[in-house]
Amino acid sequence: MRVAHDDDLRFAHVLADDADAQTLSRFRAEDLRIETKDDDTPVTDADRETEEAIRRTLSRARPRDSIVGEEFGTDGYSARRWVIDPIDGTKNYVRGVPVWATLIALMVEDKVMAGVVSAPALNRRWWAARGSGAWTGRSLSAASRCRVSDVASLAEASLSYSDLEEWESRGALPRFLDLTRACRRTRAYGDFWSYMLLADGAVDIATEPELALHDVAALIPIVEEAGGTFTDLAGKPAAYGAGAVATNGRFHDEVLAYLSAG
Known part of the structure; x- marks a missing residue:
């Protein structure tokens, strides 16, 4: 077809x-x-x-x-x-x-x-x-x-990100660190690589506090067609939103709750 x-x-x-x-x-x-x-x-x-x-x-x-x-x-x-x-x-x-x-x-x-x-x-x-x-x-x-992982809980998840400075400059570092503590493993693979590792099933969460359209557009269909979920930090479509949160879909709302907590 x-x-x-x-x-x-x-x-x-x-x-x-x-x-x-x-x-x-x-x-x-x-x-x-x-x-x-x-x-x-x-x-x-x-x-x-x-x-x-x-x-x-x-x-x-x-x-x-x-x-x-x-x-x-x-x-x-x-x-x-x-x-x-x-x-x-x-x-x-x-x-x-x-x-x-x-x-x-x-x-x-x-x-x-x-x-x-x-x-x-x-x-x-x-x-x-x-x-x-x-x-x-x-x-x-x-x-x-490409297929995302079947890791079912945040406590068993591997998280990839770019750096801590961006989270700190936006006053969101405490929330992000809380998320890292909730995960089994964290690594800063960074940039496109975090999201492609997610699509490959090698990590379970990839997130950044701010991305431009050119940074994120190509990543979205790859993650989603691999079975993942890709939104901004508020849970809305990521192309024009604030930041990015991509997961294997099993605990996406839980990740969003950490990053949007007051």
Whole structure:
């Protein structure tokens, strides 16, 4: 049975292939150019050149679609929007840590219909389209299905996050620490990696207090098609909400209760 947006998902893989070639060619390059943006986060020539390359391909192949990118903002006003993060994990990228990825998502109206997460330095890729499941592998033809864990209680759960500073800066560190104490294990795998480990069934909770649309869009369908639950901190759809909470679905409300407690 043909699933809606299969063609878009295949096209997203083409975009990811090109992005992988671009990002890998600059990873650990001695002449990598690094600047600091207004929000005090790093950006490299690889970030910008990769997003520019994706935009050029989209303008040729999907000229009626709009584009939302981390580095160059929004172009167009179509109900179909491609959401791009050329390098999620730029801080890792500039330090030579191989945990970074290109995130590519297609939104129709306000719903994410397909997503690809490509981490070439890890030799891993994850993807999903609505109704077709979540998958990981080197290509569409060499893939295995992603499924969240069956861990049934918070007391047995493994939690992944990015860092403590973000929770502290928002006055939410005590609530977050209470959650960590309720779990069996915590690790700061960070960025996209937390959510892909969740989709793989390797961790059971991934959460962050603030994410932009380009940070989260591609992650949502992969987690949900793997059987997980993905919301913001208030339990609402995550694409435009405050922060992110993703779980295997078994104790999602319990996690939300910790993070929203007064």
